[in-house]
Structure formats: C-alpha cells, structure tokens
Amino acid sequence: MKFTMPLLKKVYKVSKKHDAPRLWLQHIVCEAAGFTPGADLFVRIDEKEKMIIIQNQPYDDDGFDHEISVSSRINRTSGQPRPLVDTCGSRYATILNVQEKIEISVYRRGNISQVVVRPLRYRLFESDKVEPPSDERIRLLSICSGAGLGTAVFVESQYYTAVQEIEIDEDSAGVSKHNFPYSYLFNGDLRDCHTVAKADVAFVTLDCSEHSSLGDGGKDILTTLFLAPIKYYKLQNRVPFFLRMSRVSIAHQVILH
Structure with a gap:
C-alpha cells in the first residue's frame, strides 16, 4: 500500500x-x-x-x-x-x-x-510539499507553535484550517497533535524542517528556547527563525504574514507583493 x-x-x-x-x-x-x-x-x-x-x-x-x-x-x-x-x-x-x-x-x-x-534529507532552497486538506478555508502554518494555543485561536474563528505545526519540544508537540490530529506536525529543530505544507498564512512566534526561561535567553533570532521565511517563500512563492509576540504586546506586519 x-x-x-x-x-x-x-x-x-x-x-x-x-x-x-x-x-x-x-x-x-x-x-x-x-x-x-x-x-x-x-x-x-x-x-x-x-x-x-x-x-x-x-x-x-x-x-x-x-x-x-x-x-x-x-x-x-x-x-x-x-x-x-x-x-x-x-x-x-x-x-x-x-x-x-x-x-x-x-x-x-x-x-x-x-x-x-x-x-535526514534537507536542502535549504528546496522543499517537499504537503498537499492541503479538502477543507478550503484560509490555510494556516504555525512556526514555533508550542502546544498550539495560537493555532487554536485562529481555527476557532472558523475562518482558518490548520495544515502544519513546527515545534521542537515533544510534550508541547504532543498536545498540538492531540488537538489537531489531521494537521501535519514537524517535531524537531526548525532548521531541519524540509517538508512544508502549502498554506496561505504563516503564524510565526519567537523561539521559546531562545526567548524565554526555557532556554539561555540569547535571543538569537537569526539562527532560529531566519530559515522559516526562506523555506515558506520558496514553496509558496509569496511573502508570509508574520505575527511577532512579546510579553506586553503583539505587533504584526503584513507584507504583500
């Protein structure tokens, strides 16, 4: 089969x-x-x-x-x-x-x-793609998704369908998989993610291992989130929608062609 x-x-x-x-x-x-x-x-x-x-x-x-x-x-x-x-x-x-x-x-x-x-198979400027589900809502890809709380907010609006989550922590990824069983989950280092789902929106949060007490607080965004837009743009041929979160506020930026 x-x-x-x-x-x-x-x-x-x-x-x-x-x-x-x-x-x-x-x-x-x-x-x-x-x-x-x-x-x-x-x-x-x-x-x-x-x-x-x-x-x-x-x-x-x-x-x-x-x-x-x-x-x-x-x-x-x-x-x-x-x-x-x-x-x-x-x-x-x-x-x-x-x-x-x-x-x-x-x-x-x-x-x-x-x-x-x-x-492991990985090529920086190439990506395998995962076909989206038949539910044709706004397709959501969540990067550094944690346990999926942000994903849930989007999905519960009824306008979005979760198509992929990327998360390095296994316990958090397990919770996300439980709540979104039919969405493709990558559990590992973002820098090793070669397969990307076709999506309309990328929800990108700061890597907790660098930006919280879970890690060393180095805030080294260039070596963690840097590859995410490259892989996404290469597959989708569009620029993603980024949400950047901090302790006190949520800033967002929409970049169009």
Missing part, C-alpha cells in the same frame, strides 16, 4: 545501545501511528532506498526482515501506559549512523499504520 501524506515527522540524533545503533520511537510517534503496548510490528530494511519501514500489519508481499513489539512507559500524571519502541542491533547500521540525524515519518490509512525511518 502506498502512503502519500505524513501525519507527523520527527527528527533527532541517533544514539547507541549495547554498542549498536538505537532505533527509538518516542511516545508521540507511536501514538500518532496508533501503536498500542504489546502489539507486534513488522520491520523491513530497504538498503537500496536507505530506509527502515515499520508497519502494524504484514506487508502485501509478506516480505519483512523481523518483528518487534511495542513496549510502554507509565505516565506519571495519568497512570496510563504510553506506547514506545526501543530496539537496537547491527542490522540497522546500514541505515542509522550514531550521532547522525534521522527523520521519522508517520503515515496512516484506515487501520494500517506505517513509520518510515531514514537519514
């Missing part, structure tokens, strides 16, 4: 476990894929395409390399188990390199879920 549009993409550096590359699918990935604790997953390693494919059902051609199981960790607040996958092995070494970045994409169609793991 061919999947076209990802629901989520996560980027992180590969670590090692027992001196072998570690394949680590965090809660946000497993929950987006609908994986449940104890379920069996079917793994296919495609060395030609440099990818690892993990599916919750056997493949149509019955070809797969091995099976793994979904484990879990108890959430301290709810007391409920949250799914995760933590495996390692030399068999992953042809795809995963320790300390190199990988991208994990989640796809779903009906009751079939697929997670694709591959080395």
Whole structure:
C-alpha cells in the first residue's frame, strides 16, 4: 500500500545501545501511528532506498526482515501506559549512523499504520510539499507553535484550517497533535524542517528556547527563525504574514507583493 501524506515527522540524533545503533520511537510517534503496548510490528530494511519501514500489519508481499513489539512507559500524571519502541542491533547500521540525524515519518490509512525511518534529507532552497486538506478555508502554518494555543485561536474563528505545526519540544508537540490530529506536525529543530505544507498564512512566534526561561535567553533570532521565511517563500512563492509576540504586546506586519 502506498502512503502519500505524513501525519507527523520527527527528527533527532541517533544514539547507541549495547554498542549498536538505537532505533527509538518516542511516545508521540507511536501514538500518532496508533501503536498500542504489546502489539507486534513488522520491520523491513530497504538498503537500496536507505530506509527502515515499520508497519502494524504484514506487508502485501509478506516480505519483512523481523518483528518487534511495542513496549510502554507509565505516565506519571495519568497512570496510563504510553506506547514506545526501543530496539537496537547491527542490522540497522546500514541505515542509522550514531550521532547522525534521522527523520521519522508517520503515515496512516484506515487501520494500517506505517513509520518510515531514514537519514535526514534537507536542502535549504528546496522543499517537499504537503498537499492541503479538502477543507478550503484560509490555510494556516504555525512556526514555533508550542502546544498550539495560537493555532487554536485562529481555527476557532472558523475562518482558518490548520495544515502544519513546527515545534521542537515533544510534550508541547504532543498536545498540538492531540488537538489537531489531521494537521501535519514537524517535531524537531526548525532548521531541519524540509517538508512544508502549502498554506496561505504563516503564524510565526519567537523561539521559546531562545526567548524565554526555557532556554539561555540569547535571543538569537537569526539562527532560529531566519530559515522559516526562506523555506515558506520558496514553496509558496509569496511573502508570509508574520505575527511577532512579546510579553506586553503583539505587533504584526503584513507584507504583500
């Protein structure tokens, strides 16, 4: 079965476990894929395409390399188990390199879920695009979206449809994914985001890791938000609508052709 549009993409550096590359699918990935604790997953390693494919059902051609199981960790607040996958092995070494970045994409169609793991792909002046949903309202892309509070304000007006959120913090991104399950979420460093949804409006807030107590307060906007308008403009062929937020006021600027 061919999947076209990802629901989520996560980027992180590969670590090692027992001196072998570690394949680590965090809660946000497993929950987006609908994986449940104890379920069996079917793994296919495609060395030609440099990818690892993990599916919750056997493949149509019955070809797969091995099976793994979904484990879990108890959430301290709810007391409920949250799914995760933590495996390692030399068999992953042809795809995963320790300390190199990988991208994990989640796809779903009906009751079939697929997670694709591959080395990070990124080109500054090119972008893969995600097709927008059929709900043709004003399409909203949220950059440094946090838990999605700003996105919710737009969507609740009934004039906007959320098509993508970009957020580095996993807990915040998980909340956003829960509230906007059909919007494409990129969970990782903004500077690694290569796939951008086609949108009409970009809602851009300051990077909390640099502009709040969450980070060092360096306010280094040039190395964080600088790439956002480049990637957006290159794909959309238009200049985005920026909202810049501070503690005491909200300033906005509309730039037209």
